[in-house]
Structure formats: C-alpha cells, structure tokens
Amino acid sequence: MSNQSIGDDVPDAEDPATTPGGPAHRLLGLILEGGWHVTSMRSSQPDDTGAYFSVGYFADQVDAQESPTGARAFVKALDYSKWEELNLRTSADAIQALTSAFLFERDIVEACTGRHMANVVRGIDSGSVVVPGFAQPFATVNYIVFEVADGGDVRAQLRSLDAFDEAWKLRVLHNVANGLRQLHQADFAHQDLKPSNVLCFGEIANGGSAKVGDLGRAHNPLSPGPHANAQVPGDAKYAPPELLYRQFEPDERLRCRAIDAYHLGSLITCLFCALGTTAGILSRLAPEFHFSVWTEDYSSVLPYVREVYDDHLDEVATFLPQHDTDKLMTLIRELTDPDPAVRGNPKSGHHYTRFAMERYVSILNRLARDAEIRLKNNV
Numbered sequence: 001m002s003n004q005s006i007g008d009d010v011p012d013a014e015d016p017a018t019t020p021g022g023p024a025h026r027l028l029g030l031i032l033e034g035g036w037h038v039t040s041m042r043s044s045q046p047d048d049t050g051a052y053f054s055v056g057y058f059a060d061q062v063d064a065q066e067s068p069t070g071a072r073a074f075v076k077a078l079d080y081s082k083w084e085e086l087n088l089r090t091s092a093d094a095i096q097a098l099t100s101a102f103l104f105e106r107d108i109v110e111a112c113t114g115r116h117m118a119n120v121v122r123g124i125d126s127g128s129v130v131v132p133g134f135a136q137p138f139a140t141v142n143y144i145v146f147e148v149a150d151g152g153d154v155r156a157q158l159r160s161l162d163a164f165d166e167a168w169k170l171r172v173l174h175n176v177a178n179g180l181r182q183l184h185q186a187d188f189a190h191q192d193l194k195p196s197n198v199l200c201f202g203e204i205a206n207g208g209s210a211k212v213g214d215l216g217r218a219h220n221p222l223s224p225g226p227h228a229n230a231q232v233p234g235d236a237k238y239a240p241p242e243l244l245y246r247q248f249e250p251d252e253r254l255r256c257r258a259i260d261a262y263h264l265g266s267l268i269t270c271l272f273c274a275l276g277t278t279a280g281i282l283s284r285l286a287p288e289f290h291f292s293v294w295t296e297d298y299s300s301v302l303p304y305v306r307e308v309y310d311d312h313l314d315e316v317a318t319f320l321p322q323h324d325t326d327k328l329m330t331l332i333r334e335l336t337d338p339d340p341a342v343r344g345n346p347k348s349g350h351h352y353t354r355f356a357m358e359r360y361v362s363i364l365n366r367l368a369r370d371a372e373i374r375l376k377n378n379v
Contacts (some may be wrong), residue, residue, distance in 0.1 A: 151200030265335025
C-alpha cells in the first residue's frame with residue numbers, strides 16, 4: 001500500500017527547509033504499514049514532560065479498499081530534528097543515540113505485549129515510513145503504534161474535572177500496582193512512573209482500566225537500554241532522593257525495584273493532593289541541603305531529608321479520605337521512605353521481596369473495592 005494512497009488527505013506541503021521540525025512532524029495524511037491512516041497530531045499540553053524526541057499522532061485503520069475499519073491507535077514517531085540538543089560530539093553520535101533508544105523501547109514494548117500484560121499499554125505495530133519532500137536518509141521516520149487511551153492520561157483526567165471520588169483514584173492505583181507487578185514478573189522495571197505515564201482506557205468506574213505506558217526508560221537486564229547506567233534514569237522531578245544525591249546501588253534489580261516502589265507511593269500523593277513526594281521534600285528543604293550544592297554522601301544529609309519528608313507527609317494526611325487515612329499513610333511511608341535500605345514491606349526478610357508488588361496490589365484492590373461499595377451505597 002502506498003504511503004500516500006489517500007492523497008486528498010495529505011496537507012499541502014510547505015517548503016521542508018522552512019517547516020518547523022523534521023519529517024516526523026509531517027506524517028498527517030500518510031498511511032503507515034498495517035493500514036494506519038494518520039489523521040491528527042496529538043496536541044501538546046503546557047505541563048507535558050518526557051517524549052521530547054518524539055511526535056505523537058492518532059491514526060485510524062483502513063482496509064485494502066481504504067475504508068475505515070473502526071480501529072484507532074496512537075502513533076509515536078521518532079523525531080531526529082532536535083539532535084543537536086543532545087550535545088554529543090557529532091550528528092552521527094546523536095542519531096545513533098536516538099535510534100538506540102527507539103529500538104530499545106520498541107523491543108521492550110513487543111516483549112510486554114507478547115506476555116499479555118493487562119495493565120501495561122499494548123503495542124500494536126511498528127515500522128518506518130518515508131516522508132515526501134525530505135532527502136534520504138532523513139526522510140525515513142521510525143514509529144511505534146500503540147492502543148489508544150480514550151481517557152487520556154491520569155494528569156489529563158485530573159485537569160478536565162474538578163474532582164474524582166476516592167474509589168476512582170484507588171482503582172487507578174490498584175491497576176498501576178498490577179502493571180508494575182507484571183513488569184517485575186518479566187524481570188523488567190519501569191523507572192519513570194508519573195501521572196503522565198498512566199493512561200486511562202474506558203470508564204474506570206465501569207469496567208475500564210488504567211495502564212502503565214512509556215517504557216522508554218525501563219530496565220531490561222537482558223538488553224540494557226541507553227539509560228541503563230544513568231544516575232537518574234527517569235524524570236528527575238519524580239526521582240527518589242537517593243538518586244538526586246548520587247547514591248548508586250550497584251545491585252541493579254534492587255535499585256530498579258526501589259525506584260518503582262517510590263514512584264508508586266509518590267503517585268498516591270499526586271492523586272490525592274496533587275504533589276509528588278520529591279516535590280514535597282524539595283519545597284521544604286533548606287537551600288544548603290539541596291542536592292545541587294550538597295557535596296557529602298547521602299547518609300549525611302538523610303536526617304535533614306527525613307525531617308522535611310515527615311512534614312510533607314503530615315500535609316499529605318490532611319488530603320486523604322477519612323475512611324482510609326491510616327492505611328494509605330502506611331502504604332505511602334513504606335513505598336516512599338527516603339532511605340532505600342528501609343523502603344518497602346518491613347515484614348519481608350529478603351531485600352528483593354521488600355518491593356514485591358503483590359502486597360500492594362492486594363491492599364489497593366481491597367481499598368478500592370471497599371470505596372466502590374461505599375460509593376454505591378452513598379455512605
């Protein structure tokens with residue numbers, strides 16, 4: 001099938017030399033492999049984070065006669081146009097880095113899809129397309145096709161409505177914990193969990209689900225990605241404090257599990273009081289203890305970090321639902337303790353199983369179910 005077989009839908013081309021961005025910004029109207037007709041570009045939001053080197057689109061599938069099939073997808077296209085901002089030695093180094101990151105994400109998405117992870121966003125297809133009007137080799141754009149989240153991400157949901165009930169938030173958290181459990185069972189870790197990477201499919205209160213998305217910073221021990229040895233593999237605004245203070249746990253499995261646990265606990269505070277744990281800590285920390293100026297090891301600054309952490313949690317408690325304040329505070333404290341050596345389940349003897357997600361899946365499921373019953377009974 002031609003990449004431009006629906007020719008009337010291709011926008012009038014501008015001069016490629018003066019068009020903002022590169023060919024990844026010019027996929028509208030093209031038909032990708034698998035019959036995906038690119039129909040619209042994802043609108044950027046003021047608080048967007050991540051995906052800096054990609055462009056998002058929505059696409060509808062068409063059959064061999066170019067008739068819509070009713071299927072819809074999200075397309076993530078690799079954008080080479082900002083390669084200079086990587087500050088690498090040459091353009092070849094930058095392109096190699098971007099390509100390696102794309103291939104890593106494509107491969108881990110395919111691996112997760114093959115394992116049928118119910119709470120991890122499913123990849124549908126991947127490939128490349130030649131964009132008219134650009135010279136090779138830069139005319140070729142690589143992309144991944146994902147199932148589309150009709151409810152957007154959690155951040156968008158919280159933006160669009162005034163408030164959500166406790167049951168909705170707890171069910172989202174239960175789904176996310178289960179997504180992390182599924183990743184960990186495959187010996188993967190996410191490492192970049194945050195509200196914009198939690199996507200909503202259908203109505204959560206009516207059988208829909210939340211899924212973990214964006215595996216570009218994930219950990220795969222059998223195929224290390226470009227961020228495998230990064231001090232902070234994900235978004236620094238949500239990073240566990242030990243990473244910001246340059247404490248590096250050499251046991252990669254332990255390190256990655258501790259990061260995912262912290263991110264899950266921080267997501268609880270994000271949903272209930274719109275403030276992540278790291279932001280809550282740094283907003284209270286005296287300037288002389290900030291990671292950007294602290295030169296000693298993390299253990300020496302930990303008492304100061306813990307003091308403001310406790311103040312942050314005192315504030316968080318005021319936002320939690322009365323029915324579940326104590327239970328949620330226990331979860332948050334276990335998952336986000338600023339000392340990774342005591343983070344996790346205190347009753348677990350083994351250092352890996354401290355971060356086993358089965359415990360948190362079970363607790364959050366029970367809390368969500370109880371909240372759903374109260375909502376149904378107007379209690």
